[in-house]
Amino acid sequence: MSPVTMPAPTVSRTTAEKLARARGAAPQVARLSSDEKNLTLRAMAAAIKENTERILEANRADLASRDLRASSRDRLLLNPRRMDDMLGAIQAVIDLPDPVGEVLEQWTRPNGIEIRKVRVPLGVVGVIYESRPNVTVDAIVLAFKAGNAVVLRGGREAVHTNECLVEILSWNVCTGLTGGLPEGAVELLDSTSRDSVDELLRARGLVDVIVPRGGADLINRVVDTARVPVIETGAGNCHVYVDDEADLDMADRIVVNAKVSRPSVCNSAEKLLVHRGIAAGYVPRILRKLQEAGVEVRGDEETRRLASGLHVRAAEPEDWFTEYSALIIAVAVVDDLDAAIAHINRYSTSHSEAIVTRNEQRAREFLARVDSAAVYWNASTRFTDGGEFGFGAEMGISTQKLHCRGPFALKELTSIKYQVIGSGQIRG
Amino acid sequence: MSPVTMPAPTVSRTTAEKLARARGAAPQVARLSSDEKNLTLRAMAAAIKENTERILEANRADLASRDLRASSRDRLLLNPRRMDDMLGAIQAVIDLPDPVGEVLEQWTRPNGIEIRKVRVPLGVVGVIYESRPNVTVDAIVLAFKAGNAVVLRGGREAVHTNECLVEILSWNVCTGLTGGLPEGAVELLDSTSRDSVDELLRARGLVDVIVPRGGADLINRVVDTARVPVIETGAGNCHVYVDDEADLDMADRIVVNAKVSRPSVCNSAEKLLVHRGIAAGYVPRILRKLQEAGVEVRGDEETRRLASGLHVRAAEPEDWFTEYSALIIAVAVVDDLDAAIAHINRYSTSHSEAIVTRNEQRAREFLARVDSAAVYWNASTRFTDGGEFGFGAEMGISTQKLHCRGPFALKELTSIKYQVIGSGQIRG
Numbered sequence: 001m002s003p004v005t006m007p008a009p010t011v012s013r014t015t016a017e018k019l020a021r022a023r024g025a026a027p028q029v030a031r032l033s034s035d036e037k038n039l040t041l042r043a044m045a046a047a048i049k050e051n052t053e054r055i056l057e058a059n060r061a062d063l064a065s066r067d068l069r070a071s072s073r074d075r076l077l078l079n080p081r082r083m084d085d086m087l088g089a090i091q092a093v094i095d096l097p098d099p100v101g102e103v104l105e106q107w108t109r110p111n112g113i114e115i116r117k118v119r120v121p122l123g124v125v126g127v128i129y130e131s132r133p134n135v136t137v138d139a140i141v142l143a144f145k146a147g148n149a150v151v152l153r154g155g156r157e158a159v160h161t162n163e164c165l166v167e168i169l170s171w172n173v174c175t176g177l178t179g180g181l182p183e184g185a186v187e188l189l190d191s192t193s194r195d196s197v198d199e200l201l202r203a204r205g206l207v208d209v210i211v212p213r214g215g216a217d218l219i220n221r222v223v224d225t226a227r228v229p230v231i232e233t234g235a236g237n238c239h240v241y242v243d244d245e246a247d248l249d250m251a252d253r254i255v256v257n258a259k260v261s262r263p264s265v266c267n268s269a270e271k272l273l274v275h276r277g278i279a280a281g282y283v284p285r286i287l288r289k290l291q292e293a294g295v296e297v298r299g300d301e302e303t304r305r306l307a308s309g310l311h312v313r314a315a316e317p318e319d320w321f322t323e324y325s326a327l328i329i330a331v332a333v334v335d336d337l338d339a340a341i342a343h344i345n346r347y348s349t350s351h352s353e354a355i356v357t358r359n360e361q362r363a364r365e366f367l368a369r370v371d372s373a374a375v376y377w378n379a380s381t382r383f384t385d386g387g388e389f390g391f392g393a394e395m396g397i398s399t400q401k402l403h404c405r406g407p408f409a410l411k412e413l414t415s416i417k418y419q420v421i422g423s424g425q426i427r428g
Numbered sequence: 429m430s431p432v433t434m435p436a437p438t439v440s441r442t443t444a445e446k447l448a449r450a451r452g453a454a455p456q457v458a459r460l461s462s463d464e465k466n467l468t469l470r471a472m473a474a475a476i477k478e479n480t481e482r483i484l485e486a487n488r489a490d491l492a493s494r495d496l497r498a499s500s501r502d503r504l505l506l507n508p509r510r511m512d513d514m515l516g517a518i519q520a521v522i523d524l525p526d527p528v529g530e531v532l533e534q535w536t537r538p539n540g541i542e543i544r545k546v547r548v549p550l551g552v553v554g555v556i557y558e559s560r561p562n563v564t565v566d567a568i569v570l571a572f573k574a575g576n577a578v579v580l581r582g583g584r585e586a587v588h589t590n591e592c593l594v595e596i597l598s599w600n601v602c603t604g605l606t607g608g609l610p611e612g613a614v615e616l617l618d619s620t621s622r623d624s625v626d627e628l629l630r631a632r633g634l635v636d637v638i639v640p641r642g643g644a645d646l647i648n649r650v651v652d653t654a655r656v657p658v659i660e661t662g663a664g665n666c667h668v669y670v671d672d673e674a675d676l677d678m679a680d681r682i683v684v685n686a687k688v689s690r691p692s693v694c695n696s697a698e699k700l701l702v703h704r705g706i707a708a709g710y711v712p713r714i715l716r717k718l719q720e721a722g723v724e725v726r727g728d729e730e731t732r733r734l735a736s737g738l739h740v741r742a743a744e745p746e747d748w749f750t751e752y753s754a755l756i757i758a759v760a761v762v763d764d765l766d767a768a769i770a771h772i773n774r775y776s777t778s779h780s781e782a783i784v785t786r787n788e789q790r791a792r793e794f795l796a797r798v799d800s801a802a803v804y805w806n807a808s809t810r811f812t813d814g815g816e817f818g819f820g821a822e823m824g825i826s827t828q829k830l831h832c833r834g835p836f837a838l839k840e841l842t843s844i845k846y847q848v849i850g851s852g853q854i855r856g
Contacts, residue, residue, distance in 0.1 A: 027773075027797070109818060113807050122829050123799070204651070208829050223632070223655050229830040230657070250852040257854035345455075367847045369455070371551070379541050379850025388855065389846070390537060401550050401636050401843035402657040403831040415829035418817070419795045422807025424678040426685035427816065 015199040019206045021184030022124045022149040028182040030121045030147045034098035037145055040181050044141065045090040047168045052083055058164035059133065066157055071264035071325050076131040076158055086137045092392030093141045099411050100147040113422045119414045121147030123208035126200050127395075128222065130155040130214045136165045138393040139211075140186050146413035149182075151207065153189040153196055162188060201226040208415075209403075213396050216323065216349075231403055231412075233396035236266030236351035237323045238381045241340040241366070243357035244277035248285070250378060251356040255286055257380045258354065260293045263327050266397060267352050267384040270324050272331045273340045274303075279333045284308045287331070295327045302333035320347040337362050341369050348372055350399050352381040373399060373406035443627040447634045449612030450552045450577040456610040458549045458575045462526035465573055468609050472569065473518040475596045480511055486592035487561065494585055499692035499753050504559040504586055514565045520820030521569045527839050528575040541850045547842045549575030551636040554628050555823075556650065558583040558642045564593045566821040567639075568614050574841035577610075579635065581617040581625055590616060629654040636843075637831075641824050644751065644777075659831055659840075661824035664694030664779035665751045666809045669768040669794070671785035672705035676713070678806060679784040683714055685808045686782065688721045691755050694825060695780050695812040698752050700759045701768045702731075707761045712736045715759070723755045730761035748775040765790050769797050776800055778827050780809040801827060801834035 013021075032040075048055065059078040068076065102119040109115065125148045127139045136154060143150035154162040166188040170181060189196040201210060204227050212222040216235045223230065240258050242251045258269035274282055283306040287297055291310060298315040299307065315330045320343075322330075334340045337355075344353050354376035355366040363377040374384040384407060386394020391409035398404045404412040441449075460468075476483065487506040496504065530547040537543065553576045555567045564582060571578035582590040594616040598609060617624040629638060632655050640650040644663045651658065668686050670679045686697035702710055711734040715725055719738060726743040727735065743758045748771075750758075762768045772781050782804035783794040791805040802812040812835060814822020819837035826832045832840040 027799070107818065109816070113811060115817060120799075227651050229660075229828055231830070232657075247852070253852060253854050261855055363849075367849075369459075371455070371548075372845065374846040374848060376848045376850065379848055379853045380855050382855035383541060383848060383853070384846075388537070389543060390535065400657055402659070405843050406846045415833050417800065418802040418812075418834045420802060420804045420807055420811060421791075421795075422804065424675070424681060425807045425811070426681050427689055427808050427810035 015189055015196045018184075018187040018189060019124075019151060019200070019203050022151050022187045023206045025149040025182045025184035026121070026123045029144065029149050029185050030100070030123075032147065037098065037147075038094050041090055041094045041141055041145065044169045045087050048083070048087060048090070048137070048165075051164075051168045052080075055083070055161065055164050055168070058160040061160045062158050065160075068157065072131055072157065074262075074264045076133070076161070078133055078161065082134060086134055089134070089138055089387070089393035090141050092387075093145050093410065096145070096392050096410050098145065099414050104416065111425050113420055113425050116419045116421075117416050118419055119411075120417050122413055122415050124149045124151060124206060125413060126151045126153070126203070126207045126210040126228070128153045128197060128200065128210065128212045128214070128218065130218070131158045133158055133161045133165060135213060136162050137169070139395060140166075140169055142393055142395050142409055142413055144181070144185065146410050148413055149185045149187075151187045151189060151200060153200055154191050156191045159191045162191065197221075198225055201228060204228055211396050215325070229403075231396065231398050231408070232400040233398055234266045234351075235323055235349045235399060236268065236397075237271065237321065237347060237349045238267060238269050238351050239271045239273060239344045239348060239353045240269045240381065241273040241334070241344070241353070241355045242275065242278070242282060242286075243337065243355060243359060243362060244275035245359040245362070246275075246278070246356040247358060248278070248282060251282070252286060252289055254354060254356055254378070254380050256289055256293055258382055259290065259295055259329050260327065261380075261382055264325050266323070266325075267382050268325070269354075269381050270322065270329060271320070271347070272329055273334045273343060274331065275337075275340070276302075276333050276335050279303075279306055283331065283333065284310065287312065290329060293327075295329055298328065298330040300332040303331045306333070323349065337365060341366060345369075345371050351397065352376065352384040354379065354381050373397065443617055443624045446612075446615040446617060447552075447579060447628070447631050450579050450615045451634045453577040453610045453612030454549070454551045457572065457577050457613050458528070458551075460575065465526065465575075466522050469518055469522045469569055469573065472597045473515050473522075476511070476515060476518070476565070476593075479592075479596045480508075483511070483589065483592050483596070486588040489588045490586050493588075496585065500559055500585065502690075502692045504561070504589070506561055506589065510562065514562055517562070517566055517815070517821035518569050520815070521573050521838065524573070524820050524838050526573065527842050532844065539853050541848055541853050544847045544849075545844050546847055547839075548845050550841055550843050552577045552579060552634060553841060554579045554581070554631070554635045554638040554656070556581045556625060556628065556638065556640045556642070556646065558646070559586045561586055561589045561593060563641060564590050565597070567823060568594075568597055570821055570823050570837055570841055572609070572613065574838050576841055577613045577615075579615045579617060579628060581628055582619050584619045587619045590619065625649075626653055629656060632656055639824050643753070659824065659826050659836070660828040661826055662694045662779075663751055663777045663827060664696065664825075665699065665749065665775060665777045666695060666697050666779050667699045667701060667772045667776060667781045668697045668809065669701040669762070669772070669781070669783045670703060670706070670710060670714075671765065671783060671787060671790060672703035673787040673790070674703075674706070674784040675786060676706070676710060679710070680714060680717055682782060682784055682806070682808050684717055684721055686810055687718065687723055687757050688755070689808075689810055692753050694751070694753075695810050696753070697782075697809050698750065698757060699748070699775070700757055701762045701771060702759065703765075703768070704730075704761050704763050707731075707734055711759065711761065712738065715740065718757060721755075723757055726756065726758040728760040731759045734761070751777065765793060769794060773797075773799050779825065780804065780812040782807065782809050801825065
């Protein structure tokens with residue numbers, strides 16, 4: 001398994017050639033048994049482990065090659081702990097049951113035809129993403145275990161890391177050691193050209209679904225261009241609402257954790273809403289804690305009035321729509337639960353929102369009426385994550401309502417077909 | 429319940445106003461109880477029954493107002509039997525369990541947070557369709573029972589029928605008799621302008637999903653224009669493959685039924701593939717039966733050679749891709765099962781395909797490897813239908829793999845949300 005035997009990267013092929021290869025590979029991947037797929041996944045984990053130093057070196061080359069914002073650096077960075085997380089994700093996917101072939105429902109009609117609803121692979125899954133290299137690994141292993149071919153279009157800033165990872169994970173194709181990964185089952189598109197994104201988005205008949213992972217700009221571009229079905233993901237303008245019946249110590253912990261623990265990711269809180277009844281005491285208290293944690297606070301008029309000497313910039317109208325992905329939060333005082341729900345349903349990207357309260361009735365209202373993928377009562381929004389939900393790795397977090405919503409992984413990378421068995425029935 | 433008390437139709441509102449009304453109605457529909465919804469559905473059925481003559485009159489006006497092809501006339505026509513089918517569909521939807529609020533999964537994580545995956549309405553469902561008036565009724569009652577507002581854009585040729593139906597079904601809003609249908613829950617867009625279609629397709633944030641029902645032209649236009657998630661439906665280039673181990677009497681019945689019983693609909697067979705081993709005897713036999721039933725036959729070279737004096741026009745390359753929606757069929761002779769599967773996976777719209785054979789092994793291969801929404805062994809493709817599958821009414825037949833595939837109805841008009849209940853958990 002010496003790295004020197006690895007083939008040249010596939011970047012010399014055109015996008016059209018790569019898409020055709022993926023389409024050709026899809027029926028072959030679809031027919032692999034669970035054992036064949038798990039064997040290949042184990043070989044992938046071993047290959048990553050053996051090539052750790054090479055992967056970190058490629059990652060260092062990416063980190064050194066451009067001037068990145070802190071949040072972009074954090075997303076791009078690989079370190080031994082994140083490499084372990086990658087291996088953990090592969091193992092988690094190996095341990096998950098194979099969804100393909102599962103008979104979801106089965107019934108017989110009065111005329112005697114038997115109908116079975118069977119889970120099948122989607123076919124070719126396209127993923128467009130930015131700098132996080134773990135997405136490369138998660139997307140490959142999840143798509144493969146669900147019986148799909150995958151076409152990746154990673155970020156320009158992660159080009160070395162991604163080429164290295166795809167080379168290593170596809171390695172067993174060429175040696176024939178396991179024979180488990182058909183040629184074309186994993187294709188990496190040119191990350192230095194915008195054309196490859198557009199070609200992928202317009203590849204009707206070649207690609208069955210595209211998952212864009214990234215900020216609002218990427219999502220908007222995808223929605224404007226795509227002629228292939230899309231699962232929109234990720235943009236997270238997440239809210240925490242602190243009710244006047246909240247345990248305020250708990251509220252402190254949840255607000256600070258939701259904002260500070262990893263500000264670059266989509267499940268971080270970007271907005272804090274405080275019930276008017278506790279605002280006079282709670283606003284200065286939580287502002288101080290947030291500022292101690294290095295958070296820039298922007299506030300509505302009432303928040304600034306209550307800030308008692310702390311520096312709080314005025315929130316502009318567009319702040320309420322903004323996903324900062326940084327140590328910034330906007331704070332508003334709201335009259336009551338209804339106002340909090342109305343504010344969230346107006347401004348949110350429908351990703352993750354939390355209420356902190358002791359009042360069960362209000363919590364139930366919030367959980368029922370807030371129209372977001374994940375709604376929390378007395379917990380941090382940061383749990384919206386495939387791993388934290390127990391799905392093993394995740395493919396993304398859907399913020400649309402079609403096909404899947406919230407964190408999605410293996411099952412959501414499948415479709416169904418109806419198999420109908422008769423004995424000559426015709427329709428009257 | 430005298431028709432004279434009915435309000436003026438809503439066509440004087442702009443598309444933007446109607447979409448905003450639907451968006452506003454969606455949370456109200458979402459909160460209705462099952463009893464409230466069923467009460468309203470019963471009132472709808474009663475209103476249709478009482479106004480039957482008025483509906484048929486509107487339909488006669490549509491039929492008289494333009495020169496229609498036979499297949500379009502058949503789609504547009506209402507008669508007492510089809511009116512009864514409408515009422516039957518409403519009753520079937522009343523009888524189906526309410527999907528909203530169903531807890532699909534529920535689990536507790538090691539950190540103590542409890543996660544519940546709950547079924548919720550999609551929100552606002554847009555439907556773009558052509559002439560079949562039963563779609564108006566099916567779409568309204570399915571969307572409503574699943575807790576959604578619905579925006580309809582029917583065909584220009586059915587304008588009188590659709591306005592009449594929507595008026596009658598929305599009637600109870602204005603009388604306040606049941607109070608079950610919030611204002612804006614059913615909106616009918618102007619069917620005489622193409623602008624209303626484009627506005628609907630671009631209504632991001634106002635509409636959660638659009639279901640286009642119609643031929644390839646409509647679907648292509650929708651795919652080109654839409655910025656809202658779409659469930660592609662309907663285009664059906666369906667195949668019947670007669671194996672050399674088929675019961676030929678059964679094959680006759682299935683082929684003729686699949687082609688002739690209602691040629692204007694999408695689950696009709698458009699192509700016949702015959703195994704070479706039986707072609708010499710079976711091709712002339714089935715051609716004669718098809719021609720006796722008034723079917724125009726087009727054939728590949730081998731079919732024409734075997735046609736023994738029957739008139740068979742040569743099939744052009746584009747014939748193999750074509751959904752005729754008429755009494756036309758194209759026939760090809762194939763070498764074996766593999767060739768049949770390859771032909772279907774190449775040319776089909778992935779709607780419905782059938783194999784007729786006594787050989788179970790080959791049937792299993794066909795069911796597994798043909799990549800279509802519904803695959804049949806020894807039954808007519810004409811069963812691909814929500815009613816025939818036992819779903820009550822149907823919203824359409826999805827030919828994409830995302831969200832739903834094949835006939836879809838109530839459950840597929842819902843999404844999910846995750847409700848997470850903690851006791852102060854934060855992420856480490």
